[in-house]
Amino acid sequence: MLLPYLHAELIEAGCDEAGRGCLAGAVYAAAVILPPDFKNELLNDSKQLTEKQRYLLREVIEREAVAWAVGVVYPQEIDQINILNASFLAMHRAIEQLRCTPQHLLIDGNRFKAYPDIPHTTVVKGDGKYLSIAAASVLAKTYRDDYMAGLHQTHPCYDWDHNKGYPTKKHRAAIAEHGATPYHRMSFNLLGDQQLTLDFKTE
Secondary structure, eight states, X not given: OOBSOSOTTSOEEEEEEEOTTOSBSOEEEXXXXXOTXXXXXXXOXXXXXXXXXXXXXXXXXXXXXXXXEEEEEOHHHHHHHXXXXXXXXXXXXXXXXXXXXXXXXXXXXXXXXXXXXXXXXXXXXXXXXXXXXXXXXXXXXXXXXXHHHHHHHHXXXXXXXXXXXXXXXXXXXXXHHHOBOTTBOTTSOTTTTOOOOOOBOOO
């Protein structure tokens, strides 16, 4: 049973990210403020849900949330500031878009770069503990999946519609054969143990 909030007396936003461990694509984050009486038996950590369940929940969250927003940091930025800082930045970008300002932030994970003037609490595996973080995980995951499905249309050989940019054998084999795209994170170990020179595939 997920908890509705940590601080009942405060306007609290849950935050989570998706795509941190991927070789390609942006990292997405979401921030969600749920009403105090929000209940949903299905809502859970997005990784515990089916794709169909995630998209059904996205509609519920967007309809019933007090406020929600999605922040994005693209591969070139990730390469410049590293993926941990990019994850924090994506959360900041989501928070700053909320139509009402939260008084407290619930952050999934064990580290966070403080957002100006809003206290926060980090919660390890928080997407399985708090409704607002679980809701954020659903939004971040589904919006990122939509983005990767779009990229797959122009770069089908990398199998992004299935692996979503994560380091599967098929994904790495395609990088070895076809080279990297501008959507790949060049600061990551794209080929794993294979030491090959990568050429950008720009067409």
